Amino acid sequence: MDMVKAAKELLLQDRVDIFLGYRKLDGHQIPHGFTKAHVDDLDQLEISLNRYPLEKIACDLAQKDPTLKIGILARDCSQRALNLLYTWDQLNPENIETLTVNCCPSSLSTHGDCSYLKPKTTGEYKKAHGIDYNDSPKDFMAEHDSQDRLSRWMYEFQKCIKCYGCRNICPVCFCKECSLEHPNLVEPGVLPPEVPIFHLIRATHMAGRCIDCGLCEDACPAHIPLRMLYREVNDAVFDIFGYVPGDHIEKSPFSIIGKTVELTPAPMDV
Numbered sequence: 673m674d675m676v677k678a679a680k681e682l683l684l685q686d687r688v689d690i691f692l693g694y695r696k697l698d699g700h701q702i703p704h705g706f707t708k709a710h711v712d713d714l715d716q717l718e719i720s721l722n723r724y725p726l727e728k729i730a731c732d733l734a735q736k737d738p739t740l741k742i743g744i745l746a747r748d749c750s751q752r753a754l755n756l757l758y759t760w761d762q763l764n765p766e767n768i769e770t771l772t773v774n775c776c777p778s779s780l781s782t783h784g785d786c787s788y789l790k791p792k793t794t795g796e797y798k799k800a801h802g803i804d805y806n807d808s809p810k811d812f813m814a815e816h817d818s819q820d821r822l823s824r825w826m827y828e829f830q831k832c833i834k835c836y837g838c839r840n841i842c843p844v845c846f847c848k849e850c851s852l853e854h855p856n857l858v859e860p861g862v863l864p865p866e867v868p869i870f871h872l873i874r875a876t877h878m879a880g881r882c883i884d885c886g887l888c889e890d891a892c893p894a895h896i897p898l899r900m901l902y903r904e905v906n907d908a909v910f911d912i913f914g915y916v917p918g919d920h921i922e923k924s925p926f927s928i929i930g931k932t933v934e935l936t937p938a939p940m941d942v
């Protein structure tokens with residue numbers, strides 16, 4: 673169905689209160705919330721795939737009004753992000769309607785190395801073959817031993833200017849208080865941020881969470897291959913738990929984090 677028509681129907685039939693998409697302003701594609709009151713604005717809907725994560729805006733809106741029904745223009749990685757956000761109780765799937773679009777050819781040419789398009793490799797495969805990025809232009813990790821790879825990562829991390837762009841654009845970085853700004857973990861006013869702690873904090877948080885959209889790497893002004901780093905931790909999660917973040921709406925092996933666990937002490941023998 674025509675995307676504009678479908679989005680208008682969602683609003684006119686009151687199935688959503690707001691539809692998140694993109695429109696052009698002064699020649700730039702920007703995220704926009706379309707509403708029933710201005711439904712004809714949807715004639716300006718842009719579907720040529722701006723990469724700003726609309727699901728991040730949906731989370732902000734849902735925090736302010738948990739009953740809000742939200743429509744979203746969603747390509748494949750947005751749908752994975754939504755699944756992950758449902759898993760972590762950040763969005764209620766009953767309040768979300770998606771209109772799906774496939775990645776456009778220009779997007780695929782830049783991001784065609786999406787790990788979700790390839791079969792997963794197991795720990796045994798990795799033990800035999802090393803890191804499996806041979807078909808990626810960024811395959812320096814595949815060709816070197818662990819000491820060289822460590823040196824290369826330390827070199828990459830030294831380039832960081834602590835702009836927080838990677839975290840700010842990430843659709844699955846939803847914490848209200850971020851460890852990367854905790855002064856006991858990351859010393860304020862120091863550049864580059866302590867190597868490798870800053871990056872290892874984020875990498876461990878992305879284990880079981882990163883849906884490999886690549887937005888952090890696109891945003892990084894220092895061109896650090898962040899996507900490769902987070903694939904590493906997620907491959908370890910897959911090897912141990914068989915879990916692929918965002919693939920389905922399913923319980924995460926890490927979902928105990930942040931939940932209150934009530935412990936009842938066992939009766940003592942006297």
Ligand code: SF4
Pocket residue numbers: 838841842843844845878881882883884885886887888889898899902
């Ligand atoms: S690729 Fe980067 S931006 Fe995308 S989910 Fe993973 S960490 Fe977040």
Ligand code: SF4
Pocket residue numbers: 839844845846847849850851852873874877878
């Ligand atoms: S997941 Fe980690 S890096 Fe992302 S917002 Fe939460 S604390 Fe910050």
Ligand code: SF4
Pocket residue numbers: 831832833834835836837838839888891892893894895896
């Ligand atoms: S976007 Fe790049 S430079 Fe900025 S904090 Fe993240 S890793 Fe560092």
